[in-house]
Amino acid sequence: MTRRIARVVLDSPLPQLDRLFDYAIGDEHAGSVASGIRVRVPLRSAGRVVDAFVIDTADEPDDARALSEIDAVVSAAAVLPERLYTLARRVADRAAGGVSDVLRLVIPKRQVRVEKAWLAARAEESAAPAMIAEDRVEKAHAILDTYEGLADVIAERRRAAAEAIPRLHEDGHPEWARLLAAAATATLGTGASAIVVVPDHRDLDQVVDALVGLVGEDRVVRLDSRQPNPERYRAFLRTLDDEPCIVVGNRSAAYAPVRAGLIAIWDDGDGLLAEPLAPYAHARDVALLRQEGEESALLFVGHTRTTDVERLVESGWLQSITARRRLLPRVMLDSVDDLERRGQRLPSRAFLAARQAAKEGPVLVQVARPGFAPSLVCDSCRAPARCATCAGPLGAAHRGAVPVCAWCGRSARAWTCGSCGADKLRLAGSGSERTADELGRAFPGVRVIVADGAHPVNKIDARPALVVATRGAEPRAEGGYRAVVLLDGSRMLQAPELRIAESCLRWWSNAAALAAPRAPVHLVGVDGPVARALATWSQAAYARAELGERAPLRMPPTVRVAQIDGTDKGVRRALDALRDLALPDDAVLGPVSRDEEEPGRFRALVRFPYAEGTRVSAALRAAVVAEAMGRRRRRGASARTTLSVRLDVIEPDL
Secondary structure, eight states: OOEEEEEEEEOOOOGGGOSEEEEEOOGGGTTTOOTTOEEEEEETTTTEEEEEEEEEEEEESOOOSOOOBOOEEOOSOOOSOHHHHHHHHHHHHHTTOOHHHHHHHHSOOOOHHHHHHHHHHHHSOOOOOOOOOHHHHHHHHHHHTTBTTHHHHHHTTOEEEEEOOOSBOTTSOBHHHHHHHHHHHHHHHTTOEEEEEOSSHHHHHHHHHHHHHHHOSTTEEEEOTTSOHHHHHHHHHHTTSSSOOEEEESGGGGGOOSOEEEEEEEOTTSGGGBOOSTTOOBHHHHHHHHHHHHOOEEEEEESSOOHHHHHHHHTTSSEEEOBSSOOOOEEEEEOHHHHHHHTOSSOHHHHHHHHHHTTTSEEEEEESOOSSBSOEEETTTOOBOBOTTTOOBEEBSSTTOOOEETTTOOBOTTOOOTTTOOOOEEEOOOOHHHHHHHHHHHSTTSOEEEESSSSOOOEEOSSOEEEEEETTOOOEETTOBSEEEEOOHHHHHTSSOTTHHHHHHHHHHHHHTTBOTTOEEEEESOOSHHHHHHHHTOHHHHHHHHHHHHTTTTOTTSSEEEEEEEOHHHHHHHHHTTGGGOOOTTOEEEEEEOTTTSTTOEEEEEEEOGGGHHHHHHHHHHHHHHHHHHHHHSTTOOSSOSOEEEESOSSOOO
């Protein structure tokens, strides 16, 4: 006797259910159950029906074991192809997470009308897709030829890290967007699909605009977090078709189920490419896993180079690519002594350069924070002003405004200093609006534009203007900025983060790339290695030096870091599971209590070599499952585990 069975993965966050389950296929579903479709199956232990995806079907030679039958077929659309499940499983295993958590990030919520239209279109016979015009492919190769060896990397499906030319092209597109569009077009010309991953919607718009000029709109599939659910689901279904396309999207686009010949990531140091939801897989790691499994080309593009990518370059995993002819911004460093001697925020040299440039076109001034006065201090003792309710920092929306807490939003009308008892405040910080107010008076007759999170601006014309923008919110200027002034650099570098210097170099480099050819770029009040790296445009060398300094201290990315949170007993049991792995003596940091932030919670960090990644992630995942099963057996306890594990923490609190 034989029977047909289906192996399914349950849509459940419970770690003990993160495996394949066998279900019998009843006679009523015999012809409708196939790999990749959505079904509903019963859970006998819970007495309810849950959603699931069919991974595989098979004939079982013996029907002696008791199997539940599939309850219902939700849809005939195979939305989970084998290649997508394989990638999701590899990502989950590397991050010590569950595959259902990964699939929840990748497969959009079902839209019935969109799905029915897609199924009907697939059922109809259609003509073979038209090939890309030869002149479009030649144009793409002409762009690629400006970089040494890049065309060969894409054709031979190898891995590389490319340094983008820091300028705007004559057609208005930034060079990095043209490079990504050319690489994707060249891949599409070979009959394979391409995936381009960018941090935010502004970058996405620029890449799409560059692609439309090369291949047209029909071949470009946009996966955008801002899309309405029907439009996003329609785009996802398009990636399931056999017809090659170019997928452009945010971090989850790295999972797009196309048959990819190229995976390209722009600016992998941007924090938006790090997934904030479990299992917290960075788009860079997803691309690395995918390239290794599918043997596609892999390309990291940026004006700077992260230490993560530089580690791969030094190990020989990635090839370093630079332009045949480097065209670099003209960066000048304005010393700290000049600022202190004159007692002003903008040194005279930068001020004169900005005033002269403002006669010809727009000038960019980059600042650290938005708002008017993001921080206030006591006028008497200079102690930071704090909220009486939550101890958050107080700020002012404009001069003379009532102070407001940046954390809880409460107003502090009757504020008194906790140190000296005084009741008067002083403006201590300058945000984008205050800077615009001050510089507007210094540049009479020049229009002032504020660009930050509250005032988004994507592009401005070539007329004279003073653009005050926060880092990452700088708009493009037609023809480029006639001068760029980078303020608050020393304040940015004071942030208590391991990678803050690396991040600052990336912010400044991206802003400098918006300058017109030979336009001056002034970095104000910063010296040291990071300032010299910007002035000499040697970001890769700076990343190499950073790696050298972190290696003796065993700091990421020279090692991987796992973060374990839970009760004291739960964390210690998870650490006990690692004892047999022979990790270095200083591998474990903690556990330490987090009672001030989370009462009853403890945290430990585990630093381990990349070669031990598979064993460490498997051991920690087993500890999470054991903790969940133990809670389930205890009467009255929730089935959800209180133990959480996160691997590859970008900013571990060492």
